[in-house]
Every structure is written in C-alpha cells, then in structure tokens.
Amino acid sequence: MGLGKIIHSDKGHLLELIDEDVQSVNVIKTKLREQSKEAVPSKKRKKNDGKSVLDGMNEEDFRQYNQAKDRVREFYKEQHEKQTMAYNLQARINFKTKVRARMTVWDALCELSKLIDESDPDTELSQIDHALQTAEAIRSDGKPRWMQLVGLIHDLGKILYFFESEGQWDVVGDTFPIGCGFVKENIFPEFFQGNPDNSHPIYSTKLGIYEENSGLKSVMISWGHDEYMYYVAKNQSTLNEQALAMIRYHSFYPWHREGAYRYLMSENDYKMLEAVQDFNQYDLYSKGLQRYDLEKLKPYYLELIEEFFPQKLIEF
C-alpha cells in the first residue's frame, strides 16, 4: 500500500490507472474510525427528526485542520494569499467570455474520477466517489429528487481544474467573501496576512465594498468550483433556489458552520442558510461511508439529470 500511483505534478494530484491503493487506505481509515467510535463515546452528529444514514457519525472525526497533513496547510496558504479582488474579477471575465467544453453532465462527472482534492483532510477518494456518496446518502434519507441531484453535482465544478485553473487553489477548498475583511472564522486565518487585499484601505474593512445586510447574492465569493457550478446550474438547469444555494455556498464554512458574516446577510439568506446546513451533513459526513459502483447507479442518475437539465449537452 502506498501512494505510488498518485502522480504529484504541477497539475496537482492526478489519480492514474486504478485507485485500488487509495481504496484500501480508505477502507483502513473507515475501520479505524469505527473502532475509535466504539472506544471513545464522543460528539455524535445531531439527529434530524427521523432516522438518517448519517446517525452515529462522529463530528470530531472530520475537519480537524490542526492535525491536517502538510498538503492541506500548504494548499490554504496559497489559496488565502492568491484569492484577491483582482484575481476574482479576472476569473469572472474569463468565465463569461468563453465556453470551455460542451458535454453531458454524466461525462463531466466521469472526469472527476481523475481528481483528488488537496484541500480536503477527510477523503483521499476521487471526487466521483465523493459525489456518489453524497447523493446516495441524501437518497437513502428519502430527501427530494432535486436534492439528490445536488448531492451528485455539487462538486462538479471541480472539472474547472482540467480547463483553465492556475492550480487547485482556485478550484477547491473552503470559500470566503472577497472585497471585505477576512475573518478569524476561516480556517488558517493567519494565511490571509500574505493577501494584498488584507492591507487594502477598503477591502480590509469589515463591510468593505458591501452595504450591511445587502444579501449574499451581491457578495463576491472566492472563485472556485462552487461559484462556477452555481452559474452553470443557474443558467442551464431548472433547479430551485435552495438547490442553487446549496451549490453556491456549500464550501462557505465560515458562514454556514462558524456563524460568521451575518452582517452581509439578507432576510432571505436565512432560509438559504437552513437549506445549506441540511445539505452540509450529507456532504461532510458521507465521506466515511462506502464506495459505490458507478455503472450500477448510472441508470438512476441519468434519469435524474435529465429531469432537471433540459439540454443534453451542457456548456461548461
């Protein structure tokens, strides 16, 4: 066992050949998690009204950034330093002025099998596994079909990595607002010291370029898979407002988990917050669950995609 088959190149972690090695690492990790669950009775995930496949997952087994590997720290140093207003404006211009690919949602999802997220301390599986785990957890809990689809595609924007990203720092990781002061509720807040916006006369103030409670709709959130996929889905699917909020804000942990940036929120954002928090449990705690067989699940999810994406070929 080892990471011999993961290629570390300037393109980041590419998963080559088969990912059997990675699978076995994850099997061991899951077993260890289960053992430690038995040994130490600790903070179990809060339950909803009914039973959930996530019941019993241990919150403290996830997002332990103080124990995270160097790759995660290094990732966030780069991300926090390079996500500037100037970069974000340019990224949006690039996005709007061209179509990177025309393909089906399913084919795009399959691309994710080549990507391991460097920013994530909780999974070393490829992103297609994570997509299926999230969608299947939502489906097993009997949630609506639109939410199952969100589970499947919430991280689909990570294909940006194969088009025109500068690395993983402008694709993955937790997100935060640009154009106003960075706050301590972000992970590794100390790394913002190296961001030029941190000493900008306006961007470094609490509200920055925004008006109090003017709503997250008008807030620029750091560019990456969430913003990108939000625009793709908003323009080309019939997904509802909650679904689009789940896609846009699911990595905005300082907001949905740590309670920060309330001063930017509108009334309506509180409704969105509830939806995003509901979604987050599936996104985060399903990482400890089993892997699924893509081919077996394909017919179910093809139908689901068709239901909400009227065109077969999507402009990415």
Ligand SMILES: O[C@H]1[C@H](O)[C@@H](O)[C@H](O)[C@@H](O)[C@H]1O
């Ligand atoms: O939504 C998640 C979350 O923010 C994780 O912390 C991050 O590592 C992933 O890249 C992202 O997809």
Ligand SMILES: [Fe+2]
């Ligand atoms: Fe994500």
